[in-house]
Amino acid sequence: MHIAHLRTYFPADIYVRYQRKLGRDVLFFCGSDTHGTPITVKAEEQGTTPERIAKQYHEHFRQIFPRLGIFFDNYGSTNDPVNHHRTRAIAMNLIENGYIYQKDVTLPHCPSCDRFLPDRYMEGTCPHCGTDARGDECDQGCGVYLEPGEILNPRCTICGTTAEYKETSHQFLKLTAFESFLKEFLERLGGTENARNYAKGWLKGGLKDWNITRNLDWGIPFPGSKDLTFYVWFDAPIGYIGSTEEWAERTGGDWEHYWKGPGRLIHFIGGDIVYHHCLFWPSMLKGAGYSVPDAVVASGMVKVEGHNFSKAGAMYSGSRTSTLRRVWTLTRSVITLLATRVTQETLTLAGKPTRPSSTRNSWAFWGTSYTGASSSRTGTMVRYPRVSSSPR
Ligand SMILES: [Zn+2]
Numbered sequence: 001m002h003i004a005h006l007r008t009y010f011p012a013d014i015y016v017r018y019q020r021k022l023g024r025d026v027l028f029f030c031g032s033d034t035h036g037t038p039i040t041v042k043a044e045e046q047g048t049t050p051e052r053i054a055k056q057y058h059e060h061f062r063q064i065f066p067r068l069g070i071f072f073d074n075y076g077s078t079n080d081p082v083n084h085h086r087t088r089a090i091a092m093n094l095i096e097n098g099y100i101y102q103k104d105v106t107l108p109h110c111p112s113c114d115r116f117l118p119d120r121y122m123e124g125t126c127p128h129c130g131t132d133a134r135g136d137e138c139d140q141g142c143g144v145y146l147e148p149g150e151i152l153n154p155r156c157t158i159c160g161t162t163a164e165y166k167e168t169s170h171q172f173l174k175l176t177a178f179e180s181f182l183k184e185f186l187e188r189l190g191g192t193e194n195a196r197n198y199a200k201g202w203l204k205g206g207l208k209d210w211n212i213t214r215n216l217d218w219g220i221p222f223p224g225s226k227d228l229t230f231y232v233w234f235d236a237p238i239g240y241i242g243s244t245e246e247w248a249e250r251t252g253g254d255w256e257h258y259w260k261g262p263g264r265l266i267h268f269i270g271g272d273i274v275y276h277h278c279l280f281w282p283s284m285l286k287g288a289g290y291s292v293p294d295a296v297v298a299s300g301m302v303k304v305e306g307h308n309f310s311k312a313g314a315m316y317s318g319s320r321t322s323t324l325r326r327v328w329t330l331t332r333s334v335i336t337l338l339a340t341r342v343t344q345e346t347l348t349l350a351g352k353p354t355r356p357s358s359t360r361n362s363w364a365f366w367g368t369s370y371t372g373a374s375s376s377r378t379g380t381m382v383r384y385p386r387v388s389s390s391p392r
């Protein structure tokens with residue numbers, strides 16, 4: 001974990017504490033996102049298995065949050081059997097409702113490694129802004145999510161060979177079917193303006209159906225397929241539900257109350273994953289018959305010398321003086337964030353305190369974290385007010 005990640009956890013933690021001060025029942029969850037290609041790439045570099053790397057990071061994060069004074073009601077993992085089960089169940093709901101279909105596509109393939117190049121296995125040029133980008137995101141440029149095959153001049157990150165294109169078959173979520181839902185959803189979505197505005201901008205540019213599978217062994221297998229696993233951004237947010245189910249198993253709580261009931265769901269996330277939380281995730285939930293988020297609070301990117309701080313190794317490159325300056329810049333950013341915007345946002349979100357005498361509320365808060373070897377971590381949360389069953 002690096003300091004820029006705290007910009008998402010601290011606001012969530014402040015918000016949770018604030019709600020608890022108001023006497024509300026609050027649930028605050030977090031978990032490790034284990035299926036990204038940063039993990040498989042790292043495992044290959046170290047000659048070990050993705051599972052071992054994922055476990056190692058999971059343990060690290062599970063232990064580090066209490067040391068930072070952040071206590072989740074559950075810290076889950078997207079590789080937990082519970083999340084495998086929930087991901088397949090949601091996919092089956094989406095298939096039954098006609099939102100997932102199979103399509104032949106032409107994708108970058110490395111002739112020397114003899115494999116397709118999902119996500120971080122490929123680098124190239126962003127077709128939207130011309131910046132160097134990774135396979136599935138333009139993390140140093142316009143921040144947009146890139147569909148497989150969209151990146152220009154792709155080359156293999158493992159061996160550097162220029163990729164060739166090869167035909168294969170993948171599974172797609174019919175994102176275009178959710179356009180009018182998303183339009184209306186973004187109008188009423190609470191949280192920060194940057195989340196809403198980015199998402200609205202992308203929606204205006206027109207949506208494309210979303211490739212939800214990858215040619216990878218590591219991940220959750222797509223039902224009925226031998227060589228496709230779910231794209232990490234399909235099962236990662238489902239980990240929020242998975243983490244609730246882990247909590248429910250342990251405590252006897254009712255996870256469905258939070259995910260299918262009349263509550264409110266709030267995410268605290270990093271600014272680099274707005275696309276996933278404001279377009280993909282609500283569409284998946286809506287299409288599968290679950291509750292959708294009420295608010296998304298996205299922190300801005302912490303920039304150091306013009307680069308987003310989520311870039312791996314940014315803190316350790318360059319001279320010692322330069323590193324010290326970076327650390328100071330970041331510390332200052334975090335302090336400023338905490339002192340101003342964070343407080344404003346959390347208080348605005350919290351709204352007017354309800355009278356404990358007339359209403360009892362239960363709230364759930366969420367966090368997710370990426371255990372990707374080099375990826376960013378984000379905080380997310382959910383809240384659910386529940387009207388008292390004994391009105392006065
Ligand atoms: Zn290669």
Ligand SMILES: [Zn+2]
Nearest residue numbers: 126138141142
């Ligand atoms: Zn770009």
